[in-house]
Amino acid sequence: MYHPTVGDSPTYEVGDDEVPWLLGTQLTKQWGPLARAPDGARVLLIEAHGFARRLPYHHHKLTLVFSAMRRFRDRLTEAGYDVIYLEAETFGEALSTFFTDYPETTLVAMRSPSYGSERRFETLVEEAGGECRFVENEGFLSTRAAFDEWADGDDGFTHERFYRWMRRETGILMDDDEPVGGAWNYDEENRKVPPADWDVPPAPTFESDPVTERTAAWVSTEFDTWGRSEDFAWPVTRRQAAIALRHFLEHRLPTFGPYQDAIREDDWAMSHALLSPAVNLGLLHPLEVIEAVEEAFETRPEVGLASAEGCIRQLLGWREFVRHVYRHSMPELATANQLEATHELPDAYWTGETSMACLGGAVDDVHARGYAHHIQRLMVLANFATLWGVEPSQLNEWFHATFVDAYHWVTTPNVVEMGQYGHGIFATKPYVSSANYVDKMSDYCAGCPYDEDATTGEDACPFNTLYWDFLARNEDDLRSNHRMAMLYSHVDRKREADDLEAIRDRVTELRQLADGGKL
Template identity: 70%
Template sequence: MRCPTVGTPPEYTIDDNEVPWILGTQLTTQCGPLARSSDSSRVLLIEAHDFARRMPYHSQKLTLVFAAMRQFRDRLQADGYDVTYIQAETFKAGLSTFFEENPDTRLVTMRSPSYGSERRLRDIADDAGGEVRFVENELFVSTRAAFDGWAGDDEQFKHESFYRWMRRESGVLIDDGEPLGGEWNYDDENREFPPDSWEAPPVPTHDYDDSTTETAEWVSSTFDTWGSNELFNWPVTRAQALDQLEHFLTHRLPEFGPYQDAMRSEEWAMSHALLSGAVNIGLLHPMEVIAGVEDAYHNRPAVDLPSAEGCIRQLLGWREFMRHVYRHSMPELATANQLDATQALPELYWTGETAMNCLAETIDAVHSHGYSHHIQRLMVLANFATLWGVEPDQLNEWFHATYVDAYHWVTTPNVIEMGQYGHGVFATKPYVSSANYIDGMSDYCADCQYDPSVDTGETACPFNALYWDFLDRNESKLRSNHRMGLMYSHVDTKREAGELDDLGEQVDTFRVRAENNNL
């Protein structure tokens, strides 16, 4: 049985009148109530369809969730479990059906990390005439109590100190209490751009059975989705997820480190693991991915320390940090908007119709695969939205709908706080940049009609004028930030030269173009 490594794992048993209820993001026998039950125990899964109608989710996201649930059902049945699988429009309808047939049964399920879910499910169960017992969610590396003890009374959290604590507590890449190699992270070595001769490792593929194929067709015909389902290629079974992990360790991890921040045209996956979707629905436990990466560093000569540490930092550090920050800052975080951004999300995020090559390429990857990597998310999509002045919850909703690995608990701190500096619970400055960053970390600018070195005029890259306009209009909130001093010294120079007015007019031109779908 897999349990959180940092903190004290929960101890409990499943009584004779209790049935494990497995949610669609908890598809595992490794932990939780199912790991504490007999191999022939009763199990409940409810495939509720109403959530899929709440927004235009990516067709691949819905296919992944529903196909994985159905595959998990079939696997449990083949292993001898007594599975009740209810397809219903709502959880309330599904629970009503279950409790009508099982009036003396209590359900046991792991807490969902999404805010308010425990209260909502408890209320729904009460309305359906039944009862649910909620237990610790063990699909993370650390417990809630462990983080709360580490954080103490702090109201602002720092990822780097959290990450170092997690390394020490878990023992991952640690030797006698100190980091292997002498450094806690190798972020500076993760920012190279590959030479023209470099070829991205092949993306793993999977053979799907009729059930998954039929599920994909059903999703496309049943729901008002966004994105294409033609290139669906995500693991929907435990076996496929393990194959994808091994493929990453063998073919992709050796080149992950140096190029993990790089963006290249028509290379939607680069050397990234492509495991987040499987981890976030329970097909893989984050600790088994971390252990696999650590073992690869020790036993596979092709895997160097910057590659291993860079991957482990995302799972052991960032993913865990996001989960706990979300817990501590909700519900305020969901609507946080400390820069008072009021612009609507540009339509181009849904259509991909823009002459800005970086945005067009990234949105096309999301449309085709339900995925882009973390730098595309932060420094292209969120960067542009922040400079544009998009209301944070609108961008958060877009991410939530369009990515296969997106759930409210992980998009909200990533998008609203890290991406748009909406709250201040951990971000110490806005992560914004002009075209210079994108030009340095990608080849997008080479084939773009906009010039990354030009601020105003017909060929000016929108990122440049938007960057200076953002600093200008948020000056009263940001100038006192000690991390923004250098940026505002440049603002002063441009103001003294009379350039800010021209930049503001250029931004107005871009806004008119966007309204006419001509940006």
């Protein structure tokens, strides 16, 4: 049974009069209430449709969630479980139905990481006349209590300090009390650009099945979705997720490390694991992925430390970190906007209609599959929105709706804080750049009509113009930041040379172009 390894693992039993209630992101027999229930036990799954009408979610995202739930239902039924699978508009309606049929039953459910969900579910269960016992979410590697004790009331979290603590506590990639290889991370080795003749490792594919096909067709008719409905490419069962993990280990892990920050216009997947949708649904536990990566590093010479550590850091470090940051900073984080950004999200994020090769290419990738890798997310999509001055909750809503692996607890720290410097709970400066970074790490600029070296003029790359305008308009808030001192020395030189007025004029032109759909 998988369970958190940092902190006291949950110890509880599921009684004969109790029924495991599994949410759509907890589709597992490997941990949680169902792992503690006897074979053939009654289990509740609720397919609530109302949430899918709130936003124009990506077609693949809804297909993934509903297909995974339905395939899990069928798997449990075939294994002899008494599955109560309720389809309803709301959880409240389904719970009323359940407790009408099983009035003496107590539900047992793992807490959802989404803010306020436990309190909402408690209220709905009470209104339905039933009872529910909530237990620790075992889909993570650290418990809430362990993190809180480590943080000890200090909200000035840093990922690096947390990551080192997690490495020491778990012993993963450790040699006694020191990191294997002598360094905690290998960022400097993770920023290479693949040569033009690089053999791209294949992305995993999965045979379609009748349940997923029917679900995809139903999603098309039932909901107002965004994105392509064709070419669905995500695992919807634990078996498929295990295949995806093995595929990554064999074909992609060796080159994941050096090329994880690189972007190629014609390759949506590069060497990325593509496992986050399966992990966030409960089809894989993060620990089993980490253990498999560590074993590959220890047994296969072609898997370098930079690849293994870079992958493990995403799960052991970053995923755990943002989960706890979200807990500690909600609800304020959801509406945080410390730079007082007020602009609307450009229509190009929904339409993909822009002459900017990088922004258009990233949006097209998301539109096609509900996915873009972390550098596209941070240094293209979030970077542009921050420079544009987009109000953070708007970008957060877009990420939440359009990415197959996105949930509120995931996107809010990543988008509002890391992407847009909205709060300050852990980001020490805005994560922004000019076109120089995009040009260095991608091949977008080669085919773009904008000049990546120009700041003003009709063909100047918007990233350059917006970058200096962002620094100038946020000077009162950012100049005192010691990490930005050198940048503001450049701003001073541009001001002395009277360049800022031309930059502001060009920004006005860019906003007019965006309003007309011609950015």
